[in-house]
Amino acid sequence: xKKVKKVFGLLTATVLIGALVGCGGSNSGSSSPSASASGxxxxxxxxxxxxxxKITIFQSKVEIAQPLEDLAKKYTQETxxxxxxxxxxxxxxLTQLQAKLTSNQGPSIFSIxxxxxxxxxxxxxxxxxxxPYVKNIAPNMDLKEDGKTVGVPYGVEGYGxxxxxxxxDPKNVTDLASFTKTLxxxxxxxxNGLSLSQEAxxxxxxxxxxxxxxxxxxxxxIDKLNKGEVKMADTKEFQEFGKxxxxxxxxxxxxxxxxxxxxxxxxxxxxxxxxxxxxxxxxMFKDYGKLGFDVGMMPFPLAxxxxxxxGVASNWVINGKADPDEIKAASxxxxxxxxxxxxxxxxxxxxxxxxxxxxxxxxNLDPLSKTVYDAAKSGQTIPWATNYFPQGxxxxxxxxxxxxxxxxxxxxxxxxxxxxDAAWAKASK
Amino acid sequence: xxxxxxxWFALFTVPLLFIFTTVVxxxxxxxxxxxxxxxxxxxxxxxxxxxxxxxxxIFQDDRFIASAWNTVKFTVFALIAVNLLGLVFxxxxxxxxxxxxxxxxxxxxxxxxxxxxxxxxxxxxFTDAFNFIxxxxxxxxxxxxxxxxxxxxxxxxxxxxxxxMAGYTMIIYIAGIQGVPDDLIEAAKVDGANLWHRLTRIIxxxxxxxxxxxxxxxxSGAFKIxxxxxxxTKGGPSNATEMFAxxxxxxxxxxxxxxxxxxxxxxxxxxxxxxxxxxVIITKKREVQM
Amino acid sequence: xxxxxxxxSEILLVVLAVAFLSPVYIMVVNSFKNRAELYQSALALPSSxxxxxxxxxxxxxxxxxxxxNSLFVTVVxxxxxxxxxxxxxxxxxxxxxxxxxxxxxxxxxxxxxxxxTLMMPLMQxxxxxxxxxxxxxxxxxGGLIYMNVGFNASMAVFLYHGFMKSVPxxxxxxxxxxxxxxxxxxxxxxxxxxxxxxxxxxxxxxxALWNDYLLPSxxxxxxxxxxxxxxxxxxxxxxxxxxxxxxxxxxxxxxxVVIFYVFSxxxxxxxxxxxxxx
Numbered sequence: 001x002k003k004v005k006k007v008f009g010l011l012t013a014t015v016l017i018g019a020l021v022g023c024g025g026s027n028s029g030s031s032s033p034s035a036s037a038s039g040x041x042x043x044x045x046x047x048x049x050x051x052x053x054k055i056t057i058f059q060s061k062v063e064i065a066q067p068l069e070d071l072a073k074k075y076t077q078e079t080x081x082x083x084x085x086x087x088x089x090x091x092x093x094l095t096q097l098q099a100k101l102t103s104n105q106g107p108s109i110f111s112i113x114x115x116x117x118x119x120x121x122x123x124x125x126x127x128x129x130x131x132p133y134v135k136n137i138a139p140n141m142d143l144k145e146d147g148k149t150v151g152v153p154y155g156v157e158g159y160g161x162x163x164x165x166x167x168x169d170p171k172n173v174t175d176l177a178s179f180t181k182t183l184x185x186x187x188x189x190x191x192n193g194l195s196l197s198q199e200a201x202x203x204x205x206x207x208x209x210x211x212x213x214x215x216x217x218x219x220x221x222i223d224k225l226n227k228g229e230v231k232m233a234d235t236k237e238f239q240e241f242g243k244x245x246x247x248x249x250x251x252x253x254x255x256x257x258x259x260x261x262x263x264x265x266x267x268x269x270x271x272x273x274x275x276x277x278x279x280x281x282x283x284m285f286k287d288y289g290k291l292g293f294d295v296g297m298m299p300f301p302l303a304x305x306x307x308x309x310x311g312v313a314s315n316w317v318i319n320g321k322a323d324p325d326e327i328k329a330a331s332x333x334x335x336x337x338x339x340x341x342x343x344x345x346x347x348x349x350x351x352x353x354x355x356x357x358x359x360x361x362x363x364n365l366d367p368l369s370k371t372v373y374d375a376a377k378s379g380q381t382i383p384w385a386t387n388y389f390p391q392g393x394x395x396x397x398x399x400x401x402x403x404x405x406x407x408x409x410x411x412x413x414x415x416x417x418x419x420x421d422a423a424w425a426k427a428s429k
Numbered sequence: 430x431x432x433x434x435x436x437w438f439a440l441f442t443v444p445l446l447f448i449f450t451t452v453v454x455x456x457x458x459x460x461x462x463x464x465x466x467x468x469x470x471x472x473x474x475x476x477x478x479x480x481x482x483x484x485x486x487i488f489q490d491d492r493f494i495a496s497a498w499n500t501v502k503f504t505v506f507a508l509i510a511v512n513l514l515g516l517v518f519x520x521x522x523x524x525x526x527x528x529x530x531x532x533x534x535x536x537x538x539x540x541x542x543x544x545x546x547x548x549x550x551x552x553x554x555f556t557d558a559f560n561f562i563x564x565x566x567x568x569x570x571x572x573x574x575x576x577x578x579x580x581x582x583x584x585x586x587x588x589x590x591x592x593x594m595a596g597y598t599m600i601i602y603i604a605g606i607q608g609v610p611d612d613l614i615e616a617a618k619v620d621g622a623n624l625w626h627r628l629t630r631i632i633x634x635x636x637x638x639x640x641x642x643x644x645x646x647x648x649s650g651a652f653k654i655x656x657x658x659x660x661x662t663k664g665g666p667s668n669a670t671e672m673f674a675x676x677x678x679x680x681x682x683x684x685x686x687x688x689x690x691x692x693x694x695x696x697x698x699x700x701x702x703x704x705x706x707x708x709v710i711i712t713k714k715r716e717v718q719m
Numbered sequence: 720x721x722x723x724x725x726x727x728s729e730i731l732l733v734v735l736a737v738a739f740l741s742p743v744y745i746m747v748v749n750s751f752k753n754r755a756e757l758y759q760s761a762l763a764l765p766s767s768x769x770x771x772x773x774x775x776x777x778x779x780x781x782x783x784x785x786x787x788n789s790l791f792v793t794v795v796x797x798x799x800x801x802x803x804x805x806x807x808x809x810x811x812x813x814x815x816x817x818x819x820x821x822x823x824x825x826x827x828x829x830x831x832x833x834x835x836t837l838m839m840p841l842m843q844x845x846x847x848x849x850x851x852x853x854x855x856x857x858x859x860x861g862g863l864i865y866m867n868v869g870f871n872a873s874m875a876v877f878l879y880h881g882f883m884k885s886v887p888x889x890x891x892x893x894x895x896x897x898x899x900x901x902x903x904x905x906x907x908x909x910x911x912x913x914x915x916x917x918x919x920x921x922x923x924x925x926x927a928l929w930n931d932y933l934l935p936s937x938x939x940x941x942x943x944x945x946x947x948x949x950x951x952x953x954x955x956x957x958x959x960x961x962x963x964x965x966x967x968x969x970x971x972x973x974x975x976v977v978i979f980y981v982f983s984x985x986x987x988x989x990x991x992x993x994x995x996x997x
Contacts, residue, residue: 056940062956066779069942086940089955091659095682099937102472103842104850105857106940120685123473199958200663256577256666259556260958265758284959287754321473392683404667407577427684434814437901441810445803445872446822451848452869453829456840463840470839521732528729528736534981535736538743541976543930543948546969549960550742553749557761592742597923600984601878604919608885638881645827645877653833674833681835694836702828709827 052329054082055108058100060093060314061154063283067350074342075333083333097121101319108322108330111314112151115387118143118315125150126320131331133338136359138376143315151315152334155353158297158310158372158381159206159278165294167191167273174301176243183251192272194248196255197263203255204402205386205394207245207276208420209309210302211237212385222388226428233417237303242413244302249406249413256406260284276300279354279368297371299382308375311384312356390428397427460691470687483692492668493693496676503586503672504651510591511647512640515598520628522599523606533603537596548660551589552576579669582662586670589657594650598643605639606632634715641712648705652697673697750966757962776967780950781942786975789946792860792935793928796867797921800875803868805917808879809909813891823880826873834870838937841866845938858940866938867928875920882916883909922983929976947972 057068065087072083086107088096094117097110101124112118118125122145128134129149134142143151161173172182183193196203214237215221224230232238258266264284266272268291275281285291299306316337318330337343344360347353354373355362362373375381386394401423405416464483468476487493522533542550555575563572575581609632617627633640655674658664664671664679671679677697681690749757750772751765776782811819845856845866856862886909894904910917932948939945951972954965 058940060957062953065953084941087942087945087949087952088936089952091955091957092936096936098470098682099838099842100940102470102839103846103857105846120469120471120474123471202958257556257574261754261962262758265755268755269758284754287756289755391685392679396679396683400665400667403665407666438810438814441806441901441905442822445807445868445876448803448865448869449826449829449872451844452841452866453832453837453873454825455844456837457829457832459840459843460836526725526729526732528732530984532732532736533984534977535740537980537984538740538977541926541930541973541980542743542746542969543926543932543972545932546746546965547742549965550745553745553761554742558745561762592739600919600922604882604915607915608882638884642878642881645830646874649830652831655833655835674835677833678835681839687839691836694833698832701831705831706824706828 052079052081052332053323053325054084055326055329055333056084056086056106057109057333058086058088058097058107059109059111059316060088060113061111062089064351067346071337071343071346071350074346075336078340078342079332079336081329081332101321104321106319106322106326108319108326109316109333110319111154112143112317113314113387114143114312114384115389116391118145118151120391121317122146122150124317124319124321126318126322126327126331128152128318128331131335133335133357136338136357138356138358141312141356143312143317151317152338153312153356154314154316155312155347155351156310156356156372156376157278157280157313157354158308158375159276160297160299160308161194161274162267162277162281162295162297162368163274164267164270164272165296167270167293170296170298173274173298174306175304176240176247176301179244179301180247180251183247186273187251191270192253192266194252194274194276195258195263195266195272196248196276197258197260198256198403199260200395200399202260202263202276203406204398206278206309207300208241208398209384209386210300210305210382211235211241213309213382214303214305215385218383218385219388222385225424226390228425231421232424233414233421238417239414240303242417244300244413245405245416246413254406256403279366279372282366282368283352295367297368305382307380307382308372309384310372310376310381311387393424393427397423461695463688464692464695466688468687469685470681476688479688483689484696486689487693487696492671493676495668496671496673497697499583499670500652500654500673503583503590503654503670504648506584506587507590507594507651508644508647510587511594511598512643514591514595515643516602518595518599519602519606523603533599536599539593540596542593543656545656545660547589547593548657548662551585551657551661555585576662577666579666582666582670586654586657586661586672589661590651590654593657594647598647601643601646602636602639605636609635637712637715641709644712645705645709648701648708652701746966746969749962750970752963754962772963772967773971776951776954776964776971779953779964780947780968780971781945782947782950782971784943785945785947785950788860788944789929789948792863792867792946793925795860796864796871796928797924799864799868800871800924801917801921804872804875804920805879805910805913806905807872808876808883809905811876812880812883823876826876830873830877834933838933842937857938858944860939860944863935863938866934867931870934871924871927875924878916878920879913882913886912918983922980925979926976930972 057072059065059068065085069085072085075081075083093111100106101121112121125145127148127150134149134152137149137152138156141153141156142149143153163170163173167186168182172178186193196207211232212218212221215235221230225232233242261284263272263275264277264281265288267275268285268288270293279297282295285295297308299308316334318327318334320327322330337347338357339359344355347355347360348363352369354365354369354376356376362369365373398420401416401419404419405411463476465478465480466476467479467483468474518533518536522529522536526532539547559572559574563569566572575585613631614627617631622630653674654672655678658670658672658675662670664675673693677690677693680686680693745761748763748765749761751768756766811823842857845862848854848856854862856865890908890912891904894908899907930948931946935946935949939949951965951968954961954968
């Protein structure tokens with residue numbers, strides 16, 4: 001019995017102490033450097049003028065996670081300051097960000113999309129207006145809240161009709177009639193003329209931007225839509241959008257059968273002539289070897305539109321609720337990222353962004369990014385009106401309607417618009 | 430209770446209950462408080478007290494009612510399928526066949542694959558494999574992309590959930606079956622009881638604790654289903670498979686209606702708790718102490 | 720005749736089990752294909768059996784560190800869950816009064832709360848503990864283990880509670896008469912008799928915790944602390960998944976638990992025979 005007593009006493013003690021105090025092997029807060037690479041790097045780093053506080057970065061774009069970690073190591077080598085890059089899967093980013101901010105865990109720097117997303121988190125934004133690097137942001141590309149510059153853009157992105165140059169001539173895709181005829185001709189040749197895909201943004205989110213962006217004042221139009229003062233079904237550009245989408249439904253493979261992966265696979269293997277996609281999709285061709293044709297991007301020709309939709313998907317912001325030393329260190333990192341050669345080089349060559357800064361030259365752009373870059377430079381663009389949509393509406397409200405439209409054989413474009421109006425009215429209540 | 434017994438009671442239960450309270454109970458109570466506020470979930474943003482307004486709103490929310498109904502349908506199908514299959518599996522693999530052990534591992538394997546990615550794998554099956562089989566056999570009325578049909582998409586979720594949970598309940602049923610003393614069964618055999626009688630008169634009554642547990646675990650798992658919902662159907666097509674947990678998640682994180690989402694959670698919790706606790710109490714009464 | 724029947728049922732069982740495992744086939748074959756090959760067919764066998772994607776996945780996931788972290792968090796959590804839950808369940812069953820019933824029902828009822836509705840308040844509570852008691856609950860393995868115990872306690876208590884009935888009270892009473900204290904009775908007599916259900920709970924919890932993504936993703940941030948599921952985030956973009964690395968990563972995640980399960984299920988069978996009280 002004695003032995004048991006001892007064991008039990010020990011157990012209770014472990015339980016209580018262990019459970020309350022936290023167990024061995026745990027890091028005591030974010031101040032201690034992580035076990036791996038960064039620790040050794042700091043030892044060999046040259047002593048900088050002033051040792052800054054360790055910062056943490058949390059961002060949504062999984063594709064740059066690895067390059068960003070590598071860059072953080074280089075930053076430590078060059079300046080001796082520590083940067084910890086946190087990981088996050090794309091979909092869950094905002095939820096995780098909210099959890100981390102709610103529990104005051106940081107991060108020092110995080111990424112945020114424009115529009116309602118930024119508005120929701122704006123109480124955390126540190127005012128960057130006086131920081132040196134924001135002067136280099138290309139005109140109208142900075143993230144502003146209440147008149148202050150609070151975010152630096154990742155870069156610009158653009159979308160439109162990505163097409164196979166050996167199958168499609170842009171001259172034949174300029175209005176509804178020629179667009180429909182091109183789809184019919186391709187169908188007769190056994191090709192799929194245009195492919196959307198089942199993911200929310202690729203099914204409806206991007207393509208519906210065009211009729212919004214073509215309004216004289218998209219933001220005002222969306223406000224009116226929220227108040228129920230206008231209807232999509234009564235607006236000229238949307239009515240034509242209904243006809244476009246009917247032409248797509250009648251002449252191409254049902255996008256509900258297509259995933260982003262197969263959409264780009266069909267395009268890469270020449271089965272699909274056009275996809276409504278953005279410059280980011282070029283990365284999907286990597287494993288297909290030589291494509292055997294040239295790829296281009298042209299505007300979605302709704303209501304005579306001849307411009308690509310170009311915008312900023314994400315911005316770097318600094319957490320204003322962090323302590324002043326941490327904010328200072330965070331700003332120093334952003335300054336380094338956007339002004340040092342190492343940082344600028346990483347943005348262009350490793351992140352593969354189209355820079356939205358006047359002091360960074362684009363280089364080695366793929367054909368799609370080149371088209372977007374040129375459009376952005378010349379100003380021949382339409383905005384991402386979707387940025388002004390109520391929070392979550394594309395995924396939660398518009399996509400279910402679009403799914404219904406594409407799955408119900410007899411639903412027309414006009415009925416589609418009416419249902420979109422109804423869904424919008426409900427969501428913006 | 431004697432004073433000394435009280436001390437023992439506390440010593441045995443308090444450590445766990447303390448942890449449990451800080452991790453589950455207190456957050457749940459905080460959630461209840463928030464259900465009376467209009468708030469987007471960001472600490473610095475304004476919280477407006479709205480009384481029972483959120484609760485009133487719920488009953489005007491067709492989509493929430495629809496998702497609750499989806500969840501009920503799903504749970505009923507899943508409850509039957511999972512437990513039937515789990516019980517059958519457990520009975521098969523406890524027989525003295527040479528392949529029993531291997532089969533047991535294989536039946537349990539699906540459970541080892543966690544959450545989200547499971548849905549992605551099954552997407553390949555319902556899209557690629559089903560189309561492939563449909564093309565080869567010509568049975569297009571059965572083998573088509575189930576995920577695009579509002580009705581079949583729900584069945585697809587039931588299949589995936591069953592596939593994952595059957596092995597789970599199987600091992601609990603096995604634990605129960607192995608608690609049945611061999612001599613009891615041998616005695617019954619000697620008395621000439623056939624397989625059906627041995628099952629219904631001896632094994633099933635002694636399996637009551639396992640039934641209680643399995644029914645409840647399946648029930649709570651099915652009511653709370655989220656991962657598979659998100660990765661397999663994302664609630665589509667046209668919200669036909671949006672389950673309750675996903676609806677709440679969308680309300681809280683998609684729209685940023687934190688208070689409303691919490692109110693939904695509480696309503697649903699109350700309804701489900703009443704149903705399932707009744708079930709637990711009923712089946713618990715039928716258990717026998719050895 | 721009987722012999723043939725046995726063969727037939729054995730073959731049927733194997734066929735059933737293999738069919739049941741077909742989704743695992745999808746997982747494995749696609750860990751060997753690149754995007755172009757996957758696009759051609761998700762079902763076909765890969766053109767070559769090169770383990771390059773496994774090597775890449777391991778490298779990106781920082782597999783050894785992640786494995787160590789997962790192992791530590793899982794083992795310690797399960798140990799605490801088993802010890803604390805079995806003690807609690809035993810007391811609740813043997814002390815038949817209102818309080819025990821209320822505690823038990825509360826534990827059970829909370830299993831119906833979707834985690835998604837608890838996570839934000841949970842973060843606030845943990846932050847409160849951290850700021851007021853200076854105990855690092857977030858971004859530490861200890862904090863994660865603490866929360867794991869809290870979230871998995873109710874199911875373990877529920878399972879133990881159900882199986883406590885198979886422990887004969889007479890034995891406990893005899894031991895008490897022999898002068899055993901309560902914990903003497905519990906650890907000497909009761910706990911050994913709960914071997915089967917303990918192993919079952921351990922298996923279920925090991926799997927659940929090993930694969931858990933959501934809770935660790937909220938509490939662990941630093942790279943050096945990441946568990947295996949957290950480390951696979953590199954492969955999951957917003958719109959597309961790097962399938963080969965994701966599937967390879969998943970296979971790597973699953974293998975340790977398969978091994979664990981195969982060993983422990985042998986133990987369940989033996990445990991039954993050995994656990995019988997003389």
